[in-house]
Amino acid sequence: MKPSVGIRDVAQHAGVSNATVSNVLNRPEVVAPATRQRVLAAIEELGFVRNESARQLRAGRSRVLAYVVLDAANPFFTDVARGVEDAAREAGLALFLCNSASDGGREREYLELLHEQRVEGILITPVDAESAQFAERGTPVVLVDRETTNGAHCSVAVDDVLGGELAVTHLIESGHTRIAMVGGPLSIQQVRDRRDGALRALANAGLPADALTVLETKGLQVAEGRGAGERLVGLPSSRRPTAAFCANDLLALGLLQSMTQQGLRVPDDLAVVGYDDIEFAAAAAVPLTSVRQPREQLGRTAAQLLLSENDPDHEHRHVKFKPELVVRASSAVKR
């Protein structure tokens, strides 16, 4: 182990007091140029690296934000993270990403650690917003892409019911009357909301609720989408939906792939609508119709809200964005 050179070593080496070294580090303008040079030289020579723990202990505040992400492998969240980072960076803060990987246990561990680290603030897309007890522990927390049930935090979300409605209304207008909803588990608020939106669209169009076949999946990954595709094709053709609304682009991509493999064409045999409009949605060989969420803006807004928590007159706010339908080839009008 290195002997770990500290501020006092530098001070001694430069023939000044530690206070002066500290000043060079934090308020260079206050110390005489000659001294400053001498100190900087000593720092360089000894390879001194400031100890952030000590600094933070004394100062009481840190310079980092953290975003506990639900699934780092989902491009949607990395896009949100980009927005967060931009905003953080403008405020002179760094961003640490933590991946809960949809695991409540990991999520709790990370939250605990972040609280103990006294980060400036925590952004989180929680595994489960209901059971989520982000008890006020001194560190401000903002929920991302989830609505908070109790009013204990700020939150930034997108209207998922509206999103579901947009998607399914589009399918109905394209001539579909038997529609599948692919997504799950239904314990996830988002999935439920999007389904409810789908049902609302049916109601608006005067279609019966059983025009929607719900195929519940165990998760929101590509593989689940493939599985759903097989289930779908297995249905008797009289009852088989002619269109599918997926809770997620990953599911939609899996579904798409499964269709092609089974020799069915999209959108002719099955129209597909996804959700999130991740970059790969447009890049799919059958470009995917999808419900776009303002991803970067979601992150950016969340970060700004988080930073405003320090204002003395802060009140928790709940921002809700509107999603937008992006029509592409995967849902071309039915002939």
Place this chain on the structure above:
Amino acid sequence: MKPSVGIRDVAQHAGVSNATVSNVLNRPEVVAPATRQRVLAAIEELGFVRNESARQLRAGRSRVLAYVVLDAANPFFTDVARGVEDAAREAGLALFLCNSASDGGREREYLELLHEQRVEGILITPVDAESAQFAERGTPVVLVDRETTNGAHCSVAVDDVLGGELAVTHLIESGHTRIAMVGGPLSIQQVRDRRDGALRALANAGLPADALTVLETKGLQVAEGRGAGERLVGLPSSRRPTAAFCANDLLALGLLQSMTQQGLRVPDDLAVVGYDDIEFAAAAAVPLTSVRQPREQLGRTAAQLLLSENDPDHEHRHVKFKPELVVRASSAVKR
């Protein structure tokens, strides 16, 4: 601001000394059950959260690893990160992800911060391995997916020259004699290595070096792949390659999309091979032939190497994995 309850407050509230509280926290078995209960109750009641800065300052060590990732939006890196996290977690450490987004400036800032934070270790896929001066600053650093030029660090990489060779040999064996290499910028070591592998494949087959048309891109994202596709189609058909080897799956997906949009078929009009074998490669509507790298294992190995740096007899090691070709529909044999 909260008055911030500390260990002494807990101690006072429970009628014990701070040393005892500390013991309850760190070595519960050493303190009498009755006292322990009392202390735990006090902790609960006051909402005490341990201050990691102070703890770390005193203990000299932290419980986190960091991975500075080149591009969080590239699924390849999130897969590597998963491997890192698994290994870290087994060792009882948490993982913070930092995204340099291919920006040397950000990378430097993050490194600086992480050094100051005295994290247990740093994993990094650097923007530029050559100029990379990760001067020994006391915190161990391991390079991921890059070979280190000087022997100052451990590194874990994959044989990119071999990967390029595998890809292009496959294309040659499928009957192609005019091949494009899509990727860039060439300042990136990986891109160069993969190109060199491609050239080696040509040489092995007795083909001239100009059988390879290098289309250099500005980056490794999907959009760049689309751009390359347009350039490719613009070539006079006598000189147009019948196959493309992309430095990256993102490029390949963009290229694929561009082909379909322009009414060309894959693989009939253009065979495509990607690199990394990210999940979306298999999920593309024309499943993508790709060079697979052992992503999770890459991360896992890097983390283990990092953790071994504390051994007194540690020597820097350079692990190099072999890539593997995964053939799918996008490169079916030419008729």
Place this chain on the structure above:
DNA sequence: CTCAGCCGTTAAAACGTTTCAACATCGAGG
């Protein structure tokens, strides 16, 4: 020659933990 004011520097006191040696208390063994 004195004094006020300024500038650059410093000693010392925090910040909230962990750790170590020392200290009580108690029951058992002599």
Place this chain on the structure above:
DNA sequence: CCTCGATGTTGAAACGTTTTAACGGCTGAG
């Protein structure tokens, strides 16, 4: 009744910074 070891608890000293108030030296005004 004394000693000993075991068991639980504690006071105080670190850890490496930042900060505050005070200090000494100088300059220029009176």
